[in-house]
Structure formats: C-alpha cells, structure tokens
Amino acid sequence: MHKRLAYGSGAGVTLDELPLGHDARIASVDWAALVPEEAQRLRALGFDEGAQVRLAYRGVFLGRDPLAIEIGRMTVALRRIHARAMHVEDLAA
C-alpha cells in the first residue's frame, strides 16, 4: 500500500491524507470544488474553518473510501473527494 512520507509542519495536508487517529484543525475549505448541495450539507454538519476533526476510519478492505470523521461529538461518513477539499493542520504532527 502506498504510504505518504512527509507531512511537514502540517500545512498542505488535506483531510484524506491525515494519519488515522490524529486530531487536526480545518485550515481552509475549497467550497468551489464541491457540489453546492454537498457543501451545504457539510457546513450543516459543522465542517468549516476552525473545526476540530479526526480521521477515525478509512475504507473497506483495501479501498481508501469512504472515510469516517469525528467532528464534535459526531461521527460523519464522507467520501475522499470531500475530504480532499479540506486543508487541515495536523495537531499531532
């Protein structure tokens, strides 16, 4: 399985690249990259700049999709394509 090597200071990492179990803060979201309804649904679930998130589960078998993200006191399932629009700051790095 392909592993990413360096995370640097956490900048430039998108949510789907976050190692499992790491706490992170959403630095920015590229809303334009998302379908408007999905962007709205994600916002309604609390995904926005400043929100603290954690990548809890990733994929089934060897697939890397979908992802389960812990946000606040919720666990939200979403796809990699959504996570890739969110730049996060890895708080554990």
Add this chain to the structure above:
Amino acid sequence: MSRGPFVAALVGNPNAGKSALFNALTGARQKIANYPGVTVERKAGRLLLPSGEPVELVDLPGSYGFAATSPDEEVTRKVIMGEQAGQVRPDVLVVVLDASNLEQHLVFAQEVLELGRPTVVALNMVDLAARDGLTIDAAALAAELGVPVIETVAVRRKGLAELATAIATARDTAARDNAPAPRVHVTLPERRLLARQMAQGATLSETARHRVHAQMDRLLLHPWAGPPILFALLFVVFQAVFSWAAPFQDALEGLATAFQNLARTELPASLLRDLLTEGIIGGVGAVIVFLPQILILFFFILVMEATGYMARAAFLMDRMMAGVGLSGRSFIPLLSSFACAIPGIMATRSITDPKDRLTTILIAPLMTCSARLPVYAVIIAAFIPNSRVLPGVGLQGLVLFALYVAGIVGAMAVALILRRSVTKGAASGFIMELPKYQLPTIKDLALGLWQRAWVFLRRAGTMIFTVTVVLWLLLNFPRAEPGQSQVDASIAGHIANGLAVVVEPIGFNRDIALALIPSMAAREVAVSSLATSYAVDSKDEEAQDIALGDQLKHHWTLATALAFLAWFVFAPQCMSTIAVTRRETNGWKWPGFMLAYLFALAYVFAGITYWTALAFGLG
C-alpha cells in the same frame, strides 16, 4: 379563534430521538400518510394535555436547517412556515435536542427560535448524555435560549408530562401576549459559534469522552472485520426467516385447514361452499401463512435501524455501491426493499442526487421482497431436499440465500449499466451522520412491527382476497362438460393457453402461465392461485388436501421449478410497486421502462436456468 385540536410539531436534527419521543408521547394512536402532492411521510398522533385537551402532534422529518437539500427537509421547512398543503401551521414548535450533541443540535434550534413562534425545547436522551459523562444544566440552557427546556428520556417516559404542560403553557402565553417578535437573524457561522458557547455554558461536567461507540465502531467499521460481520449478520437473518417462522406457519396452516373442514361439514355441498373453502379460505390462508416470515424480516430491519447499525452498513457498503455509481445512502432503501419495494422506493427520498435516486428506484424491485418469500418458500420446500450442507447450514436456506444474492448481483449489474446510459450523470457523493449506538426499545419495535403487519394483513384482506375470488370465478366458469377438465374449460384456462405459448420456451407449463396472470397484482398470489388451480383440478376431496408442495412435485420438473424461481428473481410482478414508481417519478416513462426491462430480464434468466438445468439432466 376556535377550531379543532391545536397542533404541535416535533422538529430537530436527524438522530435527535424524535421518533422515540413521538412514540412515547402519542402511544399507538398514530396516523401515517403522505403529505399531498409529495411523497414525504406525515406522522401524526394524539397527545393529551394534563387538562385532558387533545393536541395533534406531528413528527416532522429530521432536518439540519431551513436551507433544504432534500424533499424531506423541504417539507419540514414548509410545515413550520405554514406553507405545506394538507397541514395547518403548528401552533407550538417542540425543538428536540440530543443532550449529548448540543453543539450541533443548537444550530438548527436557533434558526427555529429566530422565528419568534411559541416554542418549547425537549432536551432529549439525557440518560445517554449521562452515560457519556455529560451533565447538562437545563435551567442555564433555558435562560440562554429564552424558552422552557424540559429534560426527556422517551424510553423511561421521563419528562413527558412536563413537556405536555410546557406545550400547553407556550400556547396559552402566546395567545395572551400575542405572538413573540421574531429575533435577530444571524449567519450560520455566528449561530455555530453561539451554539458552541451555549453548549459549553450549559455543560456542568464533562468527563473524558465515553468510548463505547468508538470501541464498537473499531470492530464493526474495521476494514477487514466489518464487511464479513455484516455479511454474516445478513446470512443469519435469512436463515432465521426460514427456520424460526416454521412452527408459527404450521399453526396458521392448521388453522386455515380447520376452517375449511368446518365449512365442509357445516355447509351443504354447493358451488358457493367450494368458493368459500377453496377460493376464500384456501387463497387468503395460503398468503397469511407468510406473516411470521415477514415479521421476522422486519424485526431485523427495525433492530438494525434502531441500534444505529444501519448507517454503519451504509458506510461499509458505500465502496461497493460507488463501484456501480451509487452511494451507501442507496443501501438503506435497497435493504428496506427486501421487506417490500414500496417503502424502499419511498425511502429513496433521502437520496439528494436525482440520478442516483432514479437508479435506486429502478433497481429496488430486484431486491427480493417479502412477497416473493411465499413463492420461494413453497418451491424450495417442494423441490430442494432438506439436508445439511454444514452444521447449522441447511441446503434449503442456502438456496434461499442464493436467490437473494442473485437479485443483488442483478441489481448491481443493472445499476452499472443504467449509470452509464439512461441515468448518466456526475458521480454521486456520500455524506451521512453515523448515529450513536443505542439499545432498541421493545415498545418502538412492537409499534413498528404492528404497523408493518397491519399493512400486510390489509393487503391480504382486500387485494389478495379480491384477486383470489376473481381467479376462482375465472377458473370455475364456464362449468366443464363431463369428462373434461374444469381448468381446460374455464375462461382462465383459455387465457393461459395463449400465454403458455409465450412462456413454453422457458419451461413454464400452462398452470404457471395461469398463476402469472393474478400474480401481477401481488406476487404472493402466485402461491394461492397455484393452490386454487390444483385444488380445482383434482377430482376427489382427498387429493385437495394434499399439500401444494406435493401437487407441484407431481406436476413440475426440477428444471421448471428452478426456472420459476429465476423468473421471480426478476419479474416486476406487483402493481403497487409500479404505481408507487409512477408517483415518485412523476409520470409513466420510468415505470414503463421498469416493467419492460424487468420482464425482459425475467424471461431471459428463466430461459437460461431452464435450459442449463436440462443440460445437466435435471429435467
């Protein structure tokens, strides 16, 4: 202003425990229908105030906000605003909050409160919050929100009387002081910030986050362990449907036979008596026998929904669904279609992408619905030996499982083709909250099962009854000449003769052609019509009492039986499904397409099965 009972509405995020609270508040006195013009379910019930005054309580679909992204959310907004046809504007709004997820649930609550309408807040599931180590100060929250906050636990009926009192007070206060002024409208980020502050302010103590859910998810969402667990669970469900139901079915069968015998001994021999024993009791009895299996299947589906496992199943299945251009969201409607395609198709309303939704509707009839169980059960019991393949795994159960799998594989293949042709569009997404694990309550399960059983019995009692009687008449008139078979002489016999030519190449005999006619109304009628036609055909009373299975073994080859099973995996034989598809897609185009492609598949696969079986010498 005086009018009927005043109306209160439950509003809140999905997973706020609204339905359980609604069940606890209204008991079994519920009315379930659709809002006119749309296919969103309207759940209403009667709540008695401490004064004895009745309130009509409406349970609105869960919503994240007034900016709707699905038809369900649109209905919630319209009802609250008083714009929904068929629903008067609620006098009092009851905002239901999950006490352990205030930070999220307070966002929509603020949006509702900004309307300045008489509002009461139900701080729900405080017991689960306590389990998570959270203590919430309801009084502090009430001070922040400016409306009464009542702590509730639906299961233990905690706070229900207080909530009813608060609803009455909110209405009376509003009537006295005129409507409260709408509050300042704020933006979503501001609301979210305020929600966080209010949640923190009202939280008295918060121990380390409880890890029960996380531990269960670690196992159930495990990339390698999760899918086999789901698969094993579904396998257990289908074994249970087949074996647990048996004693209850025998009892119901015995009851039907007892009624038939009673009618035979008590009434003089006549054509009318035959209509009663063979047509009515025999036909309806043959269908009601399957109630235990349907209830067992619904029991498992309801438990999966109530515990929160259903959403995990959607998570686990998303990758596979994505492979055919759908999302995990389609999994729940499709799984519901195993019980019945009608609620399944109606459940597709939660799918936001229209192409995604249309594809799911079109493949929903391929999921083996409970109405096909009677057909499968009779054929399997008659033709498949009841031997053990492995300890605890019977061959009959295995064949049943294979039929379900055939439906699923067929559905996936069709979805793949549809998504590349008629329902081509952008790849759909999958965003879904995974609710907390919860123990289901007996009462909610019982209520859900009762509602399902009632729907089935009403169908058996009306449509199936009518079809059975009409078929009996078609089979018995005109009367046969001496020496001529009654079936050959009858009207139905003549229709079947024509149809038999068409289905002969796929191994179907005339009796099957005959059974296919009424089973267009409802699949399960195929069984009762086979029972009726073989009962009519046999000369003496003794032969009529031979079980249908033995009759079939006498008249059919194994290849025909297998082809018949294959036919039923694909055939679109239920008018109600077609009708609901027409309603959900707003026209005849898609139900017409559905009928055509399903009949074509059924014909081709029954043919392939028949000729393959013949080639293996199973004729």
